[in-house]
Amino acid sequence: MRKIKYFEAIHEAHYQSMQADDNVIILGLGVPGPTGIFGTTKGLVDTFGKDRVLDMPSSEQGMTGVALGMTIAGYKPVMIHMRVDFSTLAMDQMVNQVAKWHFMYGGKMNAPIVFRMIIGRGWGQGPQHSQSLQAWFAHIPGFKVIMPTTAYDAKGMLISAIKDNSPVVIFEHRWLYNVDGIVPKDPYEVNLDKAKVMLEGNDITIVATSYMVLEALKAAELLSKHGIKSEVIDIRSIVPLDIDTIYTSVKKTRSLIVADTGTVNFGISAEIISRLIEMDHSLLNNLPKRIGLPFCPSPTSPSLAEKFFPRSKDIILAVCDILELDEKNVLVKESDSKHWHDVPDSSFTGPY
Amino acid sequence: MVDLINLFESMLRIRMVEETIAEKYSEQEMRCPTHFCLGQEAIPVGVSIHLRKADYVYSGHRSHGHYLAKGGSLKAMISEIYGKQTGCALGRGGSQHLNDLDAGFIASAPILGGTIPIAVGSVYSINSNVNDRVSVVYFGDGATEEGVFHEALNFASVKKLPVIFVCENNLYSVHSSFDVRQPKDRNISDIGPAHKIPSFRGNGNDIEEVMEIAGNAINTARDGGGPFLLEFMTYRWLEHCGPNEDLHLSYRTKEEMDEWLANCPIRLFENKLREKNILSDKIRVEIEEKISDEINSAFEYAKNSPFPDPQTLFNYTYPKN
Ligand SMILES: Cc1ncc(C[n+]2csc(CCOP(=O)(O)OP(=O)(O)O)c2C)c(N)n1
Ligand SMILES: [Mg+2]
Numbered sequence: 001m002r003k004i005k006y007f008e009a010i011h012e013a014h015y016q017s018m019q020a021d022d023n024v025i026i027l028g029l030g031v032p033g034p035t036g037i038f039g040t041t042k043g044l045v046d047t048f049g050k051d052r053v054l055d056m057p058s059s060e061q062g063m064t065g066v067a068l069g070m071t072i073a074g075y076k077p078v079m080i081h082m083r084v085d086f087s088t089l090a091m092d093q094m095v096n097q098v099a100k101w102h103f104m105y106g107g108k109m110n111a112p113i114v115f116r117m118i119i120g121r122g123w124g125q126g127p128q129h130s131q132s133l134q135a136w137f138a139h140i141p142g143f144k145v146i147m148p149t150t151a152y153d154a155k156g157m158l159i160s161a162i163k164d165n166s167p168v169v170i171f172e173h174r175w176l177y178n179v180d181g182i183v184p185k186d187p188y189e190v191n192l193d194k195a196k197v198m199l200e201g202n203d204i205t206i207v208a209t210s211y212m213v214l215e216a217l218k219a220a221e222l223l224s225k226h227g228i229k230s231e232v233i234d235i236r237s238i239v240p241l242d243i244d245t246i247y248t249s250v251k252k253t254r255s256l257i258v259a260d261t262g263t264v265n266f267g268i269s270a271e272i273i274s275r276l277i278e279m280d281h282s283l284l285n286n287l288p289k290r291i292g293l294p295f296c297p298s299p300t301s302p303s304l305a306e307k308f309f310p311r312s313k314d315i316i317l318a319v320c321d322i323l324e325l326d327e328k329n330v331l332v333k334e335s336d337s338k339h340w341h342d343v344p345d346s347s348f349t350g351p352y
Numbered sequence: 353m354v355d356l357i358n359l360f361e362s363m364l365r366i367r368m369v370e371e372t373i374a375e376k377y378s379e380q381e382m383r384c385p386t387h388f389c390l391g392q393e394a395i396p397v398g399v400s401i402h403l404r405k406a407d408y409v410y411s412g413h414r415s416h417g418h419y420l421a422k423g424g425s426l427k428a429m430i431s432e433i434y435g436k437q438t439g440c441a442l443g444r445g446g447s448q449h450l451n452d453l454d455a456g457f458i459a460s461a462p463i464l465g466g467t468i469p470i471a472v473g474s475v476y477s478i479n480s481n482v483n484d485r486v487s488v489v490y491f492g493d494g495a496t497e498e499g500v501f502h503e504a505l506n507f508a509s510v511k512k513l514p515v516i517f518v519c520e521n522n523l524y525s526v527h528s529s530f531d532v533r534q535p536k537d538r539n540i541s542d543i544g545p546a547h548k549i550p551s552f553r554g555n556g557n558d559i560e561e562v563m564e565i566a567g568n569a570i571n572t573a574r575d576g577g578g579p580f581l582l583e584f585m586t587y588r589w590l591e592h593c594g595p596n597e598d599l600h601l602s603y604r605t606k607e608e609m610d611e612w613l614a615n616c617p618i619r620l621f622e623n624k625l626r627e628k629n630i631l632s633d634k635i636r637v638e639i640e641e642k643i644s645d646e647i648n649s650a651f652e653y654a655k656n657s658p659f660p661d662p663q664t665l666f667n668y669t670y671p672k673n
Contacts, residue, residue, distance in 0.1 A: 030527055033527040033603060057525075057533040058465075058498055085463065086464075123385070126444075126445055127444070128462055295666070301444065301660050306662060307662040308665060340383065
């Protein structure tokens with residue numbers, strides 16, 4: 001079985017989608033450039049030319065409208081934002097036009113655009129470069145919103161997203177880019193509406209998005225050494241949300257933690273817990289916990305970022321609280337190192 | 353009369369500060385994205401020489417030079433980059449969010465074009481001619497592609513506001529060259545006249561030329577004749593973000609780089625001053641030593657300063673009433 005990295009999986013999905021369909025266009029600042037969006041578009045311009053692998057001015061708003069216009073010309077644009085924060089400049093076109101394009105002309109128009117939004121954390125990205133805005137887009141009817149975690153899903157879900165007739169907003173966590181996984185060479189599709197059980201267990205359900213899935217798996221591994229069996233679910237698709245898979249798990253464990261990369265308040269976790277309770281008010285044996293960003297902007301200083309971005313330690317703490325475990329102190333100690341946690345691994349030396 | 357040695361010193365100070373940050377960046381204690389302005393030092397110095405303390409200055413991601421030239425505290429800037437509580441934004445913002453109200457440096461922020469309309473609004477006045485403050489906003493060629501740049505120009509022109517829009521055109525936006533982003537035969541300074549804004553273009557590596565163009569604009573705007581758009585041609589020596597060179601990426605050629613290195617704004621001016629016998633080896637060494645001392649003590653101060661207390665994470669999300 002071939003293993004490649006997450007960023008290589010995205011690259012392969014782009015390559016194969018462009019090969020399969022001449023109407024697929026990729027655009028974004030630096031897309032044909034020498035570093036090619038952290039390697040995900042590198043070299044594509046050599047194969048497909050600069051009219052399909054497009055550089056663009058820093059005109060997020062205008063170029064989103066241009067991308068929508070391109071769909072009328074028959075193209076399928078993939079638009080890339082190196083940070084989701086940059087897409088906030090395009091909110092009018094995205095929210096008022098793209099998301100509603102199919103609906104507001106009675107189903108006669110389609111906006112098959114894929115938006116690749118990169119999110120991240122650490123290395124002092126600060127207030128304007130490390131937001132995680134998936135809940136914004138999930139709040140707008142018309143968008144599909146997905147967050148692939150594994151290299152396998154990164155490829156399969158991007159291929160599906162490009163084929164989809166709806167606008168699809170993909171959130172990719174920068175810290176996943178160098179994580180490898182088994183990825184078949186041939187093109188394949190992964191459904192955009194299914195969560196995935198990553199680890200089975202009976203004691204507690206940890207539902208997570210994107211990089212928080214890795215943090216949850218890390219927490220689960222340590223917990224299992226102390227006899228706690230966690231069930232870890234990768235949500236993968238925020239909209240549409242596969243609540244049934246989550247429900248089935250929680251019905252078994254009766255305990256729930258939701259860990260998201262975004263701000264907790266008014267976020268993904270609130271939606272999940274509400275839906276579960278609406279389905280069955282006696283589902284939980286104990287109070288659920290939400291893990292995500294606290295309600296303040298992302299600070300730059302490492303001393304503050306340390307407390308701002310949740311990691312496996314926080315998940316373990318939450319599990320200990322919910323299950324009233326005595327080993328709390330031991331577990332927390334085992335799960336955390338003394339170094340700053342603002343880099344994905346020690347090979348990372350900045351600037352981003 | 354402008355003190356030419358002062359000008360030289362200001363440029364050299366920015367250069368030496370940037371070089372020191374670059375040198376120490378690999379120690380991994382400055383844990384935030386940092387954009388260097390090596391090679392672009394003449395523009396902020398040539399502009400700031402005409403500014404008063406009360407005047408406002410705004411910038412984007414590449415803002416160290418703008419901040420220092422306006423009189424922003426070096427200690428507070430270095431501390432900010434180190435993420436310390438003594439930083440100019442109390443460690444909350446880092447290199448990309450400088451601010452020194454005492455010096456009139458109001459804000460820098462990395463979202464492209466973001467501070468351009470803010471600079472406009474900040475000199476809006478209900479009673480016109482209430483003050484003779486001008487507002488300067490620096491931005492790159494890439495930022496002019498944002499709609500907000502054009503919208504800000506339009507409104508500043510409608511209200512005749514004393515704003516000096518200063519574009520530092522270094523030919524690139526990250527790795528994308530000018531010609532894939534903007535029309536070939538149109539200068540950025542051509543955009544102003546469509547908004548009825550007088551606009552000028554000059555060599556941003558020639559401090560005297562910058563000074564002359566900027567002086568004209570600032571003084572006229574101060575007398576109610578604003579706004580102005582200035583485009584200065586220059587070149588970034590290091591990678592887009594970070595302390596290293598980046599010729600290996602081949603988005604620009606060594607020939608192009610060498611040409612601009614030969615056009616070093618500091619060396620050009622230094623040669624002129626030496627020809628006029630204003631600058632000697634002795635004076636240069638004295639200046640360098642003075643700057644080195646200041647830089648050393650700023651770094652020492654920053655390194656010895658405390659980090660923000662994690663318990664204060666929520667501070668400043670909302671102001672007190
Ligand atoms: C709205 C927005 N889009 C994209 C970016 C990413 N970005 C940061 S700096 C930069 C290049 C800007 O080029 P320019 O304005 O010419 O300034 P320079 O870096 O050359 O000084 C880009 C694209 C951003 N910060 N904000
Ligand atoms: Mg530029």
